[in-house]
Amino acid sequence: MAGGANDVAAATDTGSNLPWWTLAFPAAGLVALVVDAAKMGTVGTVVAALVLFGCVIAAVHHAEVVAHRVGEPFGTLVLAIAVTVIEVSLIVSLMLSDAGDASTLARDTVFAAIMIILNGIIGICLLVGGISHGEQRFTLRGVSAALCTLASLAVLTLVLPNYTVSTPGPSYTTSQLLLVAVVSLLLYAVFVMVQTVRHRDYFLPADASDGEAHADRPSDRTAWIAFAVLLAALVVVVLLAKALSATVEQAVVGARLPLTIVGVVIAALVLAPESLAAVRAARRNRIQTSLNLALGSALATIGLTISAVAIVSLVIGLPLSLGIDAKGIVLLALSLFVATVSLGTGRTTVLQGAVHLVIFATYLFTTVVP
Numbered sequence: 001m002a003g004g005a006n007d008v009a010a011a012t013d014t015g016s017n018l019p020w021w022t023l024a025f026p027a028a029g030l031v032a033l034v035v036d037a038a039k040m041g042t043v044g045t046v047v048a049a050l051v052l053f054g055c056v057i058a059a060v061h062h063a064e065v066v067a068h069r070v071g072e073p074f075g076t077l078v079l080a081i082a083v084t085v086i087e088v089s090l091i092v093s094l095m096l097s098d099a100g101d102a103s104t105l106a107r108d109t110v111f112a113a114i115m116i117i118l119n120g121i122i123g124i125c126l127l128v129g130g131i132s133h134g135e136q137r138f139t140l141r142g143v144s145a146a147l148c149t150l151a152s153l154a155v156l157t158l159v160l161p162n163y164t165v166s167t168p169g170p171s172y173t174t175s176q177l178l179l180v181a182v183v184s185l186l187l188y189a190v191f192v193m194v195q196t197v198r199h200r201d202y203f204l205p206a207d208a209s210d211g212e213a214h215a216d217r218p219s220d221r222t223a224w225i226a227f228a229v230l231l232a233a234l235v236v237v238v239l240l241a242k243a244l245s246a247t248v249e250q251a252v253v254g255a256r257l258p259l260t261i262v263g264v265v266i267a268a269l270v271l272a273p274e275s276l277a278a279v280r281a282a283r284r285n286r287i288q289t290s291l292n293l294a295l296g297s298a299l300a301t302i303g304l305t306i307s308a309v310a311i312v313s314l315v316i317g318l319p320l321s322l323g324i325d326a327k328g329i330v331l332l333a334l335s336l337f338v339a340t341v342s343l344g345t346g347r348t349t350v351l352q353g354a355v356h357l358v359i360f361a362t363y364l365f366t367t368v369v370p
Contacts, residue, residue, distance in 0.1 A: 029240060052236075059237065060280070062227070065223060082234050083270055083271070084305055086237070106309045110157075113297075125281070125353070128279055128283050149191045153187055182307070184306050184307045
C-alpha cells in the first residue's frame with residue numbers, strides 16, 4: 001500500500017492508537033450528512049467539500065495501516081475493493097435519480113475512472129517518482145499480466161457494444177450484457193487469484209529492501225479499528241460526493257458544458273484515496289505498490305463495477321449504454337498502447353510520466369471541448 005514506515009510506525013507506537021484527525025473527519029462527515037450541509041447554501045457546500053477532502057485523507061491513512069498489517073500484495077486490494085463497492089452504490093443510486101442521462105452514467109464514470117487511473121494516477125506517480133529517485137524499477141511480469149487483463153476488459157465492455165448488431169445503439173442485448181458481466185467478473189477473479197495466491201511474487205517489489213519492512217506492524221486491534229473507520233470514511237466520501245453532485249451538475253449546465261464532466265468529477269472523488277496513496281508510495285520509491293494500486297483499481301472498476309451495474313440494470317430494468325464514442329475509443333487505444341510501451345521494460349523515468357499526463361490533459365480538454 002502507500003504508507004511509509006514513519007507514518008505507520010507513528011500510528012502504532014502505542015499498539016492501538018490512531019491519530020485523532022483520522023477519526024474526527026469521518027465523524028464530521030456523518031454529521032454533515034445528517035444535517036444535509038450540502039443544501040445549506042454556499043457556506044454549507046464549502047464546509048461539506050472540506051469535510052469530504054478530510055475524509056479522503058483519513059481513508060488513505062487507515063488503508064495504509066490495514067495494508068501494512070496484512071502485507072503485500074494483499075494490502076493493495078483493500079482500498080481497491082472497498083472503493084469499488086462504494087462506487088457501485090453511487091452509480092446505481094444516481095442511475096435511479098434524475099441526475100443526467102441515467103443510461104450513460106455508468107459508462108461515463110467507468111471510462112473516466114480508467115482514464116484517470118491509466119494516465120492521471122500512473123502519470124503523476126511516474127513523474128513524482130522519477131523526480132525524486134531518477135529511474136525506478138518494478139516487477140515486469142505482474143504489470144504485464146494486469147495490462148493484458150485490463151485491455152481485454154476495456155474492449156469487451158466499452159468498445160465492442162458499438163459493433164454488435166443484435167440491438168441498435170451502443171448497448172448490449174440482455175444475453176450479451178449478462179455474458180459480458182460474467183466474463184468480466186471471471187477475469188477479475190482469476191487476476192486476483194494470480195495476484196494473491198498463484199503468482200504473488202509477480203506483484204512484489206523487485207527490490208525487497210523496503211523501508212516498510214523495518215516498521216513495527218500494527219496490532220490486530222489497531223488494524224480492525226482502522227478497517228472499520230476506513231469503510232465509514234469511504235461511505236462518507238461517496239455520500240457527500242453524491243450530495244454535492246447536484247451542485248456540480250447545476251454548475252456544469254450553467255456553464256453550458258457537457259454533462260459527461262459530472263462522471264469525471266464523480267470518478268475523481270471516488271478515486272481520490274487511491275490516487276493519494278499511490279502518489280505517496282511513488283514518492284517513497286515504492287513504484288511497485290503504486291502500480292499495484294493503480295492497475296488493480298482499474299481492473300476492479302471494470303471487473304466489479306460493470307458486472308454489478310449490469311446485473312442491477314437487468315434486475316430492475318434500467319437502460320444501460322456501455323459503448324464509448326469514436327473519440328473515446330481513440331483515447332482508450334492510445335492509453336493502453338502507451339501504458340504497454342512505457343511499462344514494458346520494468347523501469348520508469350520522468351519521460352513516461354510526462355507522456356501519460358499529456359494524454360490525460362488531452363482527455364480532460366476534449367471532454368470540456370468535445
